Amino acid sequence: MKIKLLGVMILIIFCIGISVSIIIINNKTIPKVNLVDINDVSKLAEKNWGQIRDITFLHRDIEQPFSIIDKGENIIYQTPSNYFNGVNEAIKNKDTIVDLKQNNEIVGKLIIHNNEQEVIQQLKSELITFIVLMFVLLLTISLVYVAYIYKVLLKPFQHLQVFAANVANGHLDFPLHMDKNNYFGAFTESFDIMREELATARHKEYEANRSKKELVATLSHDIKTPVASIKAISELMLVQANDEKILKHVNTIYSKADQINLLVTDMFHSTLEELQQLNLTITEQSSEVLVTMIEDVNYHHKIQYDPIPQCIILTDAIRMQQVIDNIISNSYKYAGTSISIQSQINEGYLELHIHDFGPGMREEELPLLYNKYYRGTNVAGKNGSGLGLYISKYFIENTLGQIDCYNRKDGFTVILKIKLA
Numbered sequence: 307m308k309i310k311l312l313g314v315m316i317l318i319i320f321c322i323g324i325s326v327s328i329i330i331i332n333n334k335t336i337p338k339v340n341l342v343d344i345n346d347v348s349k350l351a352e353k354n355w356g357q358i359r360d361i362t363f364l365h366r367d368i369e370q371p372f373s374i375i376d377k378g379e380n381i382i383y384q385t386p387s388n389y390f391n392g393v394n395e396a397i398k399n400k401d402t403i404v405d406l407k408q409n410n411e412i413v414g415k416l417i418i419h420n421n422e423q424e425v426i427q428q429l430k431s432e433l434i435t436f437i438v439l440m441f442v443l444l445l446t447i448s449l450v451y452v453a454y455i456y457k458v459l460l461k462p463f464q465h466l467q468v469f470a471a472n473v474a475n476g477h478l479d480f481p482l483h484m485d486k487n488n489y490f491g492a493f494t495e496s497f498d499i500m501r502e503e504l505a506t507a508r509h510k511e512y513e514a515n516r517s518k519k520e521l522v523a524t525l526s527h528d529i530k531t532p533v534a535s536i537k538a539i540s541e542l543m544l545v546q547a548n549d550e551k552i553l554k555h556v557n558t559i560y561s562k563a564d565q566i567n568l569l570v571t572d573m574f575h576s577t578l579e580e581l582q583q584l585n586l587t588i589t590e591q592s593s594e595v596l597v598t599m600i601e602d603v604n605y606h607h608k609i610q611y612d613p614i615p616q617c618i619i620l621t622d623a624i625r626m627q628q629v630i631d632n633i634i635s636n637s638y639k640y641a642g643t644s645i646s647i648q649s650q651i652n653e654g655y656l657e658l659h660i661h662d663f664g665p666g667m668r669e670e671e672l673p674l675l676y677n678k679y680y681r682g683t684n685v686a687g688k689n690g691s692g693l694g695l696y697i698s699k700y701f702i703e704n705t706l707g708q709i710d711c712y713n714r715k716d717g718f719t720v721i722l723k724i725k726l727a
Contacts, residue, residue, distance in 0.1 A: 315447060322440075344402065344404060344416070344418060347372070347416060348404050348406060348416050351374055351383075351406055351414075351416060352406050352407060352408060352413075355406065355408055355413055355414070371384070371385040371386075371418075371419045372384065372385055372416060372417060372418040372419060373385075373390040373416075373417045373419070374406070374414060374415070374416055374417075375390065375393075375414055375415050375417065376413065376414045377412065377413065377414060379392060379393060382414065390417065393415070393417075396417050396419075399419070399420055400420045401417050401418060401419050401420045402417070402418040402420065403415055403416070403417050403418075404416040404417075404418075529566075529570050533563050533566050533567045533570065536559065536563040537560060537563045537564060537567065540556050540559050540560035540563060541560065543556045544556050544557065544560065568635060571628075571631075586622045586625055586701065586704050586705055587622050588620050588621065588622055588705050588706065589620070589621070589622070589623075590618050590619070590620060590727045591618070591619055591620075591621055591623055592616075592617075592618060592619075593614050593615060593616060593617045593618070593619055593656055594614070594616075595623055595626075596614050596619075596626075596630075596649075596658070596724075597611075597614060599623075599626060599627045599630045600630060600634075600647060602627065602631075603630060603631050603634040603635070606638075608638075608643075608644045608645055609634070609644070609645045609646075609647060610644065610645070610646050610647070611646070611647035611648070611649070612647070612648055612649060613649075614649045614656075614658075615649060615650065615651050615656065617651060617656055617726055617727075618726065618727040619656050619724045619725065619726060619727060620705065620706055620724070620725045620726070620727050621705050621707070621724055621725075622701070622705050625701040625705065626701070626702075626705070626724070628697070628698075628701060629697075629698045629701050629702055629709075629722065630722075632694035632695065632697065632698045633660055633694070633695075633698060633720050633722075634660070635694065636694055636695070637660070637662040637664070637718075640664060641662035641663065641664025641665075641717065641718065642664065643662050643663040643664050643717070644662075644663065645660065645661065645662050646660075646661040646662075647659065647660050647661070648661070651726070652723075654725065654726050655707070655708070655723040655724060655725060655726060656723075656724045656726060657721060657722065657723050657724075658721070658722040658724070659719055659720075659721055660719065660720045660721075660722070661714070661717055661718070661719045662717050662718050662719075663716055663717035664717055664718055665718075666713040666714070666717060666718040667682050667711075667713060667718060668682065668683060669713065671683065672711060672712065672713070675695045675711065676695050676696055676699045676709075677696065678696045679696075680696075695709075695711075702722060702723075702724075705724075705725070706725040707722065707723050707724045707725050708721075708722075708723040709721065709722055709723070710723075
């Protein structure tokens with residue numbers, strides 16, 4: 307509808323332009339020289355020669371401007387709008403030249419100016435002015451229409467482009483603000499409804515996954531309590547039993563309980579980490595707490611450690627216990643050797659160097675050990691989830707510390723750097 311209206315307006319302006327141009331051309335007429343009038347003026351001038359300057363009505367019968375000159379080309383009389391520039395110029399301009407005589411002797415000339423070029427020049431000027439005005443009008447209308455098209459058509463699509471980019475990037479909280487009365491009102495409203503439905507579906511999916519993970523985390527935590535009781539009772543039975551067959555069975559129960567405990571711990575850590583619920587509380591602790599942590603995992607009395615330097619460290623005791631548990635458990639599982647722990651204070655950190663004497667890791671695998679779910683090539687036949695060092699790195703770095711590992715000729719070493727207070 308708007309396009310048709312624009313076309314009609316342009317057609318009307320074009321027709322008006324042609325009509326006005328025709329009127330301007332028709333109104334511009336070039337005065338014709340009347341020979342009778344010229345003859346009358348020339349006779350009047352010859353009759354009154356010598357007194358022509360006093361005759362003020364000579365031009366009344368001739369529409370074109372004229373001049374009367376003597377033989378020396380001196381102006382004797384000329385109409386107010388006429389400018390005589392010489393006979394040669396009059397000839398070039400195609401002026402009408404009539405000789406004035408007295409006693410058969412030429413005493414002057416009557417020169418009637420030919421203003422055809424002036425009329426044509428004036429006509430051109432008027433036409434050009436009108437055409438320019440008409441094009442300015444058309445340009446103004448076109449610009450107004452382009453601005454209208456931009457506002458009604460292009461700008462809504464730009465909003466839609468930004469909206470689509472937000473949806474593609476997962477930002478579903480930005481609504482699509484659009485005038486519902488424009489051409490694409492219903493169309494754009496459908497996109498915003500789609501965004502709301504996607505946001506609702508994503509929230510429901512998040513809540514469902516959260517509930518599942520919370521359930522797994524809760525069950526994992528609850529399972530650890532009876533498993534710990536089984537391990538404690540098994541340890542007591544190992545101390546009290548004398549029969550070799552009973553000792554064998556109790557050892558089996560203890561090892562399986564320990565295996566279940568490790569698997570449940572991994573599952574518990576994985577679920578909580580994905581939920582970003584692994585909250586850490588950094589406090590100042592005495593370095594003596596590390597002795598207790600080491601002794602808590604010294605199941606088989608295979609750990610030998612030097613006295614830990616007395617200092618105040620910044621750590622989360624619960625998370626640091628999990629870090630030490632994970633590292634020692636890995637040594638038990640993959641090296642199966644005794645463990646040596648050396649400690650020192652170095653550049654603002656308390657360093658624990660945890661050494662085992664197993665085969666170690668391939669050098670190309672060392673940078674990958676902290677990746678989630680990654681397990682090296684030395685895990686054949688051994689249970690695990692690939693989360694131990696990943697979670698340990700997360701804990702130690704978020705308590706302002708560092709973790710590193712490397713191969714030795716006689717084993718494998720993990721370094722824990724704990725920030726000093």
